[in-house]
Amino acid sequence: MMNRLFCLCIIFSLIVSLPSIGQSKKSLKKGNKKYKKGEYELAIAIYEKALDKGGNTGASNFQIAESYRLSHRIKKAAPYYKAAIDQNYNDERATVFYAFALKANEAYKEAEDVLSNYLDVATVDSLRTLAENEYNNLRNLSEIKEKNSYYRVKNLEAINTKDAEYSPVYIPSELYFTSSRGGGKMYKATGTSFTDIYKVKTKGAKVDLNSVEMLNNLVNTPKVNDGCVTFSRDGRTMIFAKGNSGRKRGTSEVNLYSTRYRKGEWTEPKMLRISTPNTWDSTPALSRDGRTLYFASYNRKDGYGGVDIYQAKLDGRGRWGNVRNMGPSINTPGDEMFPYVANDGKLYFASTGHPGLGGLDIFAAERKDGKINIVNLGSPINSVDDDFGLNLYKQNLGFFSSNRAGGKGDDDIYTFVNDDPNLKVVNYFLAGTTVTEDEEGNETILANTKVQLIGSNGDLLEETTTSTAGTFQFRVYEGENYVLIGEKTDYFTTRGDFSMIGKSIPQEELVKMVTNKSFETKLKLDKLVVNKSIVLENILYDLNKWDIRDDAAIELDKLVNVLLDNPEIRIELSSHTDSISSDEYNLRLSQRRAQSAVDYIIAAGIDRERLVAKGYGESRPIARNTNPDGTDNPEGRQKNRRTEFKIISIDKVKKVNKDGADDGVLEEDDIDFDEEFDDGN
Structure with a gap:
């Protein structure tokens, strides 16, 4: 009799619960529609109803947690992620973001343990990467907590x-x-x-x-x-x-x-x-x-x-x-x-991915010795909440936002003072002008030229287009070497070097909070002209030989760069001699020297189809080999013993736009680039 009664009770409870389970599924489905539309607050209320009605509570708890996370309220998500995990909800996001929620609640050790265990079983690569990054961040928290801070903050x-x-x-x-x-x-x-x-x-x-x-x-x-x-x-x-x-x-x-x-x-x-x-x-x-x-x-x-x-x-x-x-x-x-970007050149930004105290922390990125260093500003600028x-x-005064405890409501605006005694900085700038030569050889301004600043490791650091006055300006940093590249349609793409080594101002000499120091340079771009000969300086050969000497290799490397930077041009590289020896001998020698130079350039990676070697011997002098009285003219012979190149064709198709799309709506007269910024104090 007791067994029958027990079975009847089970059957009765199932009959009673079936409608609730059905209603729970409907609520979950309805909540998912709101969730997909990004209406997280409405979705949370519906998921809560689904929990009250039983059913798939693991899914409802996970969706509530995700709704809080995606609406930037991850603190509130922690118990729901935990409930979903306890109910064996099969989604690795629950475990990873549970750790983030624990961190937001200052449960740092628990968050570290959750991630450590997860990394042993992770199967989703993107989540594994995110978990590894956060696990390493948590292990470095002590450095941030022990950081000496000069900041004072106050709620506005x-x-x-x-x-x-x-x-x-x-x-x-x-x-x-x-x-x-x-x-x-x-x-x-x-x-x-x-x-x-x-x-x-x-x-x-x-x-x-x-x-x-x-x-x-x-x-x-x-x-x-x-x-x-x-x-x-x-x-x-x-x-x-x-x-x-x-x-x-x-x-x-x-x-x-x-x-x-x-x-x-x-x-x-x-x-x-x-x-x-x-x-x-x-x-x-x-x-x-x-x-x-x-x-x-x-x-x-x-x-x-x-x-x-x-x-x-x-x-x-x-x-x-x-x-x-x-x-x-x-x-x-x-x-x-x-x-x-502050006036001292530092890039300030907020991040959840660098080692931080809770949600978003504020960081400063600063270039030094060719590298970007990321620094957490520490407490009290940063807290366990979003900052x-x-x-x-001013250099030492500013504002920031935070939803930390003790505020007046939701996000609040705070003010801060930085009392760091070593806050004085120098901003270094490289100010330049792009120029060319007219047909008479006079130097003229070359406007609307693209100029790139390249680091010593070959990375593109900055890029700009020169003004109508041909001017450009880049921020540069002490102890670094740079290459400037100028590029404009119908002109040779040109390189120029600039070094900041040994040019920095010692800290003890600084008087102002912010000191600006500019260095000036010019970047000359020559017109692309077919069949115009250009002499390569210092391409010298030993007597009666055609091997490429070390000093000639340095100059040929420059030509390699010209060809790399100007992929649309095809050139003839020619060698010339003076009038010593016979015409036939000089012709053979100059052809061998020209071919030797071309072979060197091909070995450096230039397509052989872009190069023609031509020896002219003594047939095209640019100076007299002898004086009018018949005596020897050493200076003239030296000028005639030369290596030249000239463009023999220009393939416009190969000239690609490296800029990407030029788009936007601001017009040049919309922005005043010259007016000084007034701090208002």
Whole structure:
């Protein structure tokens, strides 16, 4: 009888639970629809209902955890990841991101143990890479905690509210920031209001609260997240991020827009063409000269994992293009965003992928001895929570954002002072001009020339297009060697060397907080002219021989570079003699010398189809071998014993554009490159 009653109870409980399980599946399916649309706050509420009704609780817990992580609330995700793991939910992301959630809750040792165990069984390569990176970061935390800090931070209480205020950007007398304080319709990803761009009058960190105002509706769009701004040096061009509208005809991702301040108003923004509809692009920052745009991006094919930092260049016609990933020194399998280039040349940015204390930490990247060093700014700038969006208004004073405990609500804006006694810095610049020669041999300016700065290891460091005055400028660093490459259609691509070794100013001689030191150079580009002979200097041979001497090899290496840099040209390399010996002997000797030089160039990797060897013997003198009275003319004979090359054809098809797409919407007159930046104090 008892066994029957027990069986009846089981059957009854199954009958009662079946409808709940069915409802749980419906809730899970409904929640997944919201999740796929990025409406994480709504998805969380539906998944919670699914948990109440039983069913696949592992899936519901995992989806809740992911919703919190993807809406930048990973702290709250920890118990849900743990529940999904305990319920044997089969997704390696649960374990990896559980470790990140533990770290965000300062459970560093537990996070390290979780990753250590996971690495023994990992099967997904991308997750293994992310886990290895974070495991190594956790093992280096002691260095950050023990770091001596000169920073003092303070909540900018006058401007912060219970809502989010973040991404502060200072221009003289004004502070721009992003905030969700506007109320209105809820942003379904976070459950907060949509963000807008605001400004307030300020002198340094002293804000006039009565002057807070939201930018016009051309900039701020209802039911769309707007924010994260950057300005040209004159403050009249603004680039900012704008979220998608959710409409079918709108973009599907966050994109970058530009607007111009005219007649007291911001003009209608236009999307930058470097920001494609299907890539997430945000947190822009312009360099001091306005010619480089740094920004964070996701979904680009050359990324290193999560969100990466990229740079784009402004060409001579005011168009953005040549988008490049900043590389593995900056970017990691984690997220890197909120770049900012200070007047001292350091790139500040926020990252979850470099060794940090919790969520996003703020780092500084600085070139030294040809390498990029990444430094965590340490506490109190960084905390266990998200710290990001640093912006300086003086060398030792600035702002940043944080959602750390003790704030007024969501993200808050903080101010800081850096009391480092060794804060004085020198900015070194290489200022140059691109020139050419006219038909009379006079030096003239060569405008709109692409110039590249190459490091000693061959890496491209910077690239720009010269102005109408032919000028260019690069930041250079002490103790480094560089190569300049100038390139323009219908001109020889030309190289020039520059060294910073021995040119640095000693620290004890610095007086100002920031000292700027410029060095000047010229880069001469010659016109590509068919059949115009160019003498190669110092191509010398031993008497009656044609072997390439060491001193000749140095000069021929330069010609190899010319051919590598100008793949569209085909040349004749010719050798000439004086009139000593017979015509027949000189012709044979010069042919052998020309062929020897061509063989050397082929051995260096140049296609033999691009080269013709020709010996002219004594038939084409450029000076007299003897004086009018019949006596010997040693100087003339020396000039005649020469090696030349000339272009015999130009293949235009082989001249490729190495820039990538030149695009964007800023015009050259939109940015003032010369006006000095006023710190407003």
